[in-house]
Amino acid sequence: MPTPYDALIIGGGHNGLVAAAYLARAGKKVLVLERRPVLGGAAVTEELYPGFKYTVFSYVVSLLRPEIIRDLELARHGLTILPLPSTFTPLPNGDYLAAWDDHDATRREIHRHSPHDAEAYDDYGRQMFRMAMAVKPILSMVPPDPTSLSPNDLFGLLKLGGHAAGLTQADFYNLAKLMTMSAADLLDEWFECAPLKGTKSASGIIGTFLGPRSPGTAYVLLHHYMGEIDGAFRAWGFAKGGTGGISQAIASAARALGVEIRTEAPVAQVIVKNGRAAGVALANGDEIYARYVLSSLDPQRTFLKLVDPAQLPGDFVDAIRRFKIRGSSGKVNLALDALPNFTAQPLPASGDSPLHRGAVSISPSVDYIERAYDQAKYGHFARRPYIDCIFPSVIDPAMAPPGKHVMSCFVQYAPYELEGGWNDAQREAFGDAVVDTLAEYAPNLKQIILHRQVLTPVDIEQTTGLTQGNIFQGDLALHQLFFLRPVAQWAQYRTPLANFWQCGSGTHPGGGIMGASGRLAALELLKAWR
Amino acid sequence: MLRGTPFHTRTAPLNQTQSWRRWAGCLAAGSYELSPEREYWAVRNSAALFDISPLYKYLITGPDAARLLNRVVTRDVGRCAVGQVLYTPWCDAAGKVLDDGTLARLDEQTYRLTAADPNLRWLSQNAAGLQVTITDISASTAALALQGPFSREILAQIAPPEVRQLKYFRLIQTTVGGVPAAVSRTGYTGDLGYEIWTEAGHAERLWDALLAAGRPYGLAPAGILALDIARVEAGLLLLEVDYQSARHALIEAQKSSPYELGLGWAVALDKGGFVGRAALQAEQARGPAWQFVGLAVEWDNLERLYAAEGLPPQLPAVTQRTSVPVAALGQQVGYATSLVWSPLLKQFIALAHLESARAQPDSLVMLEVTVQHHRRYTPARVVKLPFFDPERKRQ
Known part of the structure; x- marks a missing residue:
C-alpha cells in the first residue's frame, strides 16, 4: 500500500497547524484534515452578522511561544499582535479598579483603594515574575518520565533538577505553595482590596471547573502569568483580525512550507493495520494513508471516538475516560451600535475611552466569583457570572463597520451538565443573565445590541469538537500536568498505538493559544522518525 | 496623567523645556532652562532650589518608634538625638540593601524617614507587635532643597536667626517665609545646603518667599539634571542607577550589601538585632567582594584616543546612567554606573563598582569609552569618594 503522506494531522486548530508546519519544515509531506470549513479550531474569526467579525471562542493571546513565531516566521505570514493595555x-x-499599562498610573489607582496593596502589588508582581521565570523553561521541554531509566528521560530529569537547583530557597518554597494553594488563599497572603483579589483570582479559574477557593487554582494563575509578548512577561494582546488571524498566519506559514490542508474533511476513524495506525477514514468514506497519524483533538475525542478501543490497552482507555475535561465556561459575542457606557467611568464627549481599549472584568470580589461557582457546582449557570470582556473593534477597527463595535464576553460559570440539559430556552436565559449582569455596570448596553451570539459549553463542543467545551482540552490540574498530561x-x-501520536493541548504544556504542544510533539516525532 | 507636586503651579510656568521627567510617579523638571548649565553652577556658585517633594516620606510615631527603626535601618537610631538627622541604608534579611534615605528625629517619639521607593509595607511588616503608627506623608508633605554657598544667607532673610546656627545633619522646627516648616541641614549635592519640609498647603507661599529672598543671591530653580551632576561629585548613590534594590533584583548578582556600596560606616553591628545583621556580620568578617569607588579618567590618553580620530574629547555634559565595563589586565573587574564631566573639578568622573582586589585608591583601571563608534579602553584612577567635599558643607 503506497503511503502518499509522511504524516497526517487530524484537526486544523493552532496546535495541529503548528505540528504540521514543523514536520514540513523538516522535509516531511504533511496533510492536515479539518472538519469545519474554517481553520483554527477554537481560534477562529467569523462574520456571523454582516460587517461584524466575532472572535468567536478564544479572544486574547499571550502564551503563543516566541520560538514558534520565530521558527515559522509568523510575522511575515501576517501575525500582528496589538496591545491590550x-x-x-x-x-x-x-x-472601579483599573490596572493601566503604566506602572505609576496603576500604582496610584490601587493606592486609591489600599495604600498597602499598592506596594504589595509590586512585590507580588516581582515574585510572580520570578516564579514564571522558574517554570517557563518547562513549557519548551518534553516532559521526562520520572520512572524511566532511558537516557533521554534521565537527561531531562537532570535538566529539571539543575533548574530547580538554580532557584533560591525562598523561590522554591514559593513555587511549592503556588503548586498547591488556591488562588484566593494565595492572594489573601498579599492583598486586602476585594476587587483586586477578585480580578486577580479570575486568572486562576479561567477554563477550569474550580472556584477561586479550590486548591490548585494558584497554579492556573501562574500559567496565565507565563505569557510573554516581545520578551515582556504577562503581557496580553489582541491578534489583528481576532484569534482567527493567528490561525491564518500559522496556516499560511504551513502552506508555504508545503503542508496540504483540507477543510470540510471530518475524520471518522483511525485506520489500524497490523497493530499500527496507517491512516484515517473520512466521514465520506474516503481513506487516506500516511506513515504517521497525529491527532490534535482532545484526549477523550482522540482515544474514545477516533480509535477502536479494542486497539488500546484497557487501563489506558480507562485513564483517558477518567481524564478531567469539564466544561465550565460560555461565550457571548455582541454586535453593537455604539460603545457600552460604564457608569464608573462614563464615555467622554470625544468618545475616546481608554478603558475600552483593554479588558473589562466583572470580578468585584473573590466571593462574587466563588458564588458564581457554587451555582455551577450544583448544575446551574451563574446568574451573576464572572465575565471578561474586550472590544475587538476598538483595538482593530476592521472588526466592525466604522463607528460600530463588537464585544467579546467570556463567561464563567456555565456547567456543561446543566440541570435539565441545555436547550434553546436555557441558552437564551444564559445570554440574558450575561447581558443583565453587564447592564448593571453599563446601562445603555441593552439598547445598543444589534446581534447576539450565545455559546454554551454544549455549543462550544458541537462547533469546535472540544469535549464538554473545555477550552484547555483538559483541566489544568496538577494531576494532569507535565509528565501526567494527559495520563501517566x-x-x-x-500513544499505545504505534505510529499514532497526539499533539493537542491535552498534552504538555496545555492550553491557551500557545502552540507548544504542537511544536514539541512534532519535534519529538522527528526524533523518533523511522 | 502623572501628578504634579504641591509646587507644580509655580514650577510649571518656569519650565521652559515643556518637558518633565518622572520621579516616583510625579512630574519633575529635568531643567527649567533649555540648558541645565546655569542650574548646575547655581549649586556650586550661588544657590539652587530643587523641588524634592516626590521623595517617599513616612512619619513613624509612638513609644516603639525607635525600636521599629532600629530594627529596620542599619544605623544606631538610639544615638539619634531629637533634632538630629541620620543618613542610612536598610537591608533585607540577607544583608542586601533595599533602599536608603534620611531619618530625622522630630521629637521624643516621632521620626520622619525618606526613601526612594515605597516602604510602607516593609515598615508595617516589621512593626508587628510594636506600639507604633506609620503614616505615609509623601503626598501631604512638600519639600524643597535649597543648596549652594549662599543658601544660608538666603534662608536667614526669611527665617528666624537660629537657622544660621543649624549644624550639619541637624533639624529645627521653625518658620520660613511665615510658613511653619522643619529645616534640616541636609542635601544631595555635597554642598552647604538645607532641606525645608512643610505641609502641602503651604507649598506655594514657601516657594514664593524663597524665590524672592534668593533673587539678590542668584538663586536658580534647578532640575534633576543639575542635581545629578552635583550628586556624582559628592559621591552620593542613586537607587536603580548605582545599585539595585534587593527587592527589585531578579538574580543575586544584582544585589549589593552596604559594605559593597561604601556604606560600611553606616552599619552599626554592635547596636543589637536588626534585619540583616547576621549576614552583615559574616560579610564584615570575610570582607566584601565589591567596593564602590570614584574613577577619575586620565586626560592625556583620552585626548589621544580622540585625536587619533581627528576629534577633541567628547565628554558627557549630563550624567550618563548606563553601565560601562571597567577592566584591568584585559579582564573585566567592575562597571561604572554614573559618568559625567565635572565642570567644577575639570575632570571626567564616574561612580563605579570594582572587585575589592582592584579597588585600591590611586590604582589604575581601564574604562571602556566609545570613540567615533569604536570601543576603546582608557585609564582611570581609583579615587576615594567623594570627589568634592568643601569645608562650607560642614561649617
Whole structure:
C-alpha cells in the first residue's frame, strides 16, 4: 500500500497547524484534515452578522511561544499582535479598579483603594515574575518520565533538577505553595482590596471547573502569568483580525512550507493495520494513508471516538475516560451600535475611552466569583457570572463597520451538565443573565445590541469538537500536568498505538493559544522518525 | 496623567523645556532652562532650589518608634538625638540593601524617614507587635532643597536667626517665609545646603518667599539634571542607577550589601538585632567582594584616543546612567554606573563598582569609552569618594 503522506494531522486548530508546519519544515509531506470549513479550531474569526467579525471562542493571546513565531516566521505570514493595555473592573458601588499599562498610573489607582496593596502589588508582581521565570523553561521541554531509566528521560530529569537547583530557597518554597494553594488563599497572603483579589483570582479559574477557593487554582494563575509578548512577561494582546488571524498566519506559514490542508474533511476513524495506525477514514468514506497519524483533538475525542478501543490497552482507555475535561465556561459575542457606557467611568464627549481599549472584568470580589461557582457546582449557570470582556473593534477597527463595535464576553460559570440539559430556552436565559449582569455596570448596553451570539459549553463542543467545551482540552490540574498530561506514561506525545501520536493541548504544556504542544510533539516525532 | 507636586503651579510656568521627567510617579523638571548649565553652577556658585517633594516620606510615631527603626535601618537610631538627622541604608534579611534615605528625629517619639521607593509595607511588616503608627506623608508633605554657598544667607532673610546656627545633619522646627516648616541641614549635592519640609498647603507661599529672598543671591530653580551632576561629585548613590534594590533584583548578582556600596560606616553591628545583621556580620568578617569607588579618567590618553580620530574629547555634559565595563589586565573587574564631566573639578568622573582586589585608591583601571563608534579602553584612577567635599558643607 503506497503511503502518499509522511504524516497526517487530524484537526486544523493552532496546535495541529503548528505540528504540521514543523514536520514540513523538516522535509516531511504533511496533510492536515479539518472538519469545519474554517481553520483554527477554537481560534477562529467569523462574520456571523454582516460587517461584524466575532472572535468567536478564544479572544486574547499571550502564551503563543516566541520560538514558534520565530521558527515559522509568523510575522511575515501576517501575525500582528496589538496591545491590550488595561483591565478595568467596575464595581457595584459605582467605583472601579483599573490596572493601566503604566506602572505609576496603576500604582496610584490601587493606592486609591489600599495604600498597602499598592506596594504589595509590586512585590507580588516581582515574585510572580520570578516564579514564571522558574517554570517557563518547562513549557519548551518534553516532559521526562520520572520512572524511566532511558537516557533521554534521565537527561531531562537532570535538566529539571539543575533548574530547580538554580532557584533560591525562598523561590522554591514559593513555587511549592503556588503548586498547591488556591488562588484566593494565595492572594489573601498579599492583598486586602476585594476587587483586586477578585480580578486577580479570575486568572486562576479561567477554563477550569474550580472556584477561586479550590486548591490548585494558584497554579492556573501562574500559567496565565507565563505569557510573554516581545520578551515582556504577562503581557496580553489582541491578534489583528481576532484569534482567527493567528490561525491564518500559522496556516499560511504551513502552506508555504508545503503542508496540504483540507477543510470540510471530518475524520471518522483511525485506520489500524497490523497493530499500527496507517491512516484515517473520512466521514465520506474516503481513506487516506500516511506513515504517521497525529491527532490534535482532545484526549477523550482522540482515544474514545477516533480509535477502536479494542486497539488500546484497557487501563489506558480507562485513564483517558477518567481524564478531567469539564466544561465550565460560555461565550457571548455582541454586535453593537455604539460603545457600552460604564457608569464608573462614563464615555467622554470625544468618545475616546481608554478603558475600552483593554479588558473589562466583572470580578468585584473573590466571593462574587466563588458564588458564581457554587451555582455551577450544583448544575446551574451563574446568574451573576464572572465575565471578561474586550472590544475587538476598538483595538482593530476592521472588526466592525466604522463607528460600530463588537464585544467579546467570556463567561464563567456555565456547567456543561446543566440541570435539565441545555436547550434553546436555557441558552437564551444564559445570554440574558450575561447581558443583565453587564447592564448593571453599563446601562445603555441593552439598547445598543444589534446581534447576539450565545455559546454554551454544549455549543462550544458541537462547533469546535472540544469535549464538554473545555477550552484547555483538559483541566489544568496538577494531576494532569507535565509528565501526567494527559495520563501517566503517555505524556511524551506517543500513544499505545504505534505510529499514532497526539499533539493537542491535552498534552504538555496545555492550553491557551500557545502552540507548544504542537511544536514539541512534532519535534519529538522527528526524533523518533523511522 | 502623572501628578504634579504641591509646587507644580509655580514650577510649571518656569519650565521652559515643556518637558518633565518622572520621579516616583510625579512630574519633575529635568531643567527649567533649555540648558541645565546655569542650574548646575547655581549649586556650586550661588544657590539652587530643587523641588524634592516626590521623595517617599513616612512619619513613624509612638513609644516603639525607635525600636521599629532600629530594627529596620542599619544605623544606631538610639544615638539619634531629637533634632538630629541620620543618613542610612536598610537591608533585607540577607544583608542586601533595599533602599536608603534620611531619618530625622522630630521629637521624643516621632521620626520622619525618606526613601526612594515605597516602604510602607516593609515598615508595617516589621512593626508587628510594636506600639507604633506609620503614616505615609509623601503626598501631604512638600519639600524643597535649597543648596549652594549662599543658601544660608538666603534662608536667614526669611527665617528666624537660629537657622544660621543649624549644624550639619541637624533639624529645627521653625518658620520660613511665615510658613511653619522643619529645616534640616541636609542635601544631595555635597554642598552647604538645607532641606525645608512643610505641609502641602503651604507649598506655594514657601516657594514664593524663597524665590524672592534668593533673587539678590542668584538663586536658580534647578532640575534633576543639575542635581545629578552635583550628586556624582559628592559621591552620593542613586537607587536603580548605582545599585539595585534587593527587592527589585531578579538574580543575586544584582544585589549589593552596604559594605559593597561604601556604606560600611553606616552599619552599626554592635547596636543589637536588626534585619540583616547576621549576614552583615559574616560579610564584615570575610570582607566584601565589591567596593564602590570614584574613577577619575586620565586626560592625556583620552585626548589621544580622540585625536587619533581627528576629534577633541567628547565628554558627557549630563550624567550618563548606563553601565560601562571597567577592566584591568584585559579582564573585566567592575562597571561604572554614573559618568559625567565635572565642570567644577575639570575632570571626567564616574561612580563605579570594582572587585575589592582592584579597588585600591590611586590604582589604575581601564574604562571602556566609545570613540567615533569604536570601543576603546582608557585609564582611570581609583579615587576615594567623594570627589568634592568643601569645608562650607560642614561649617
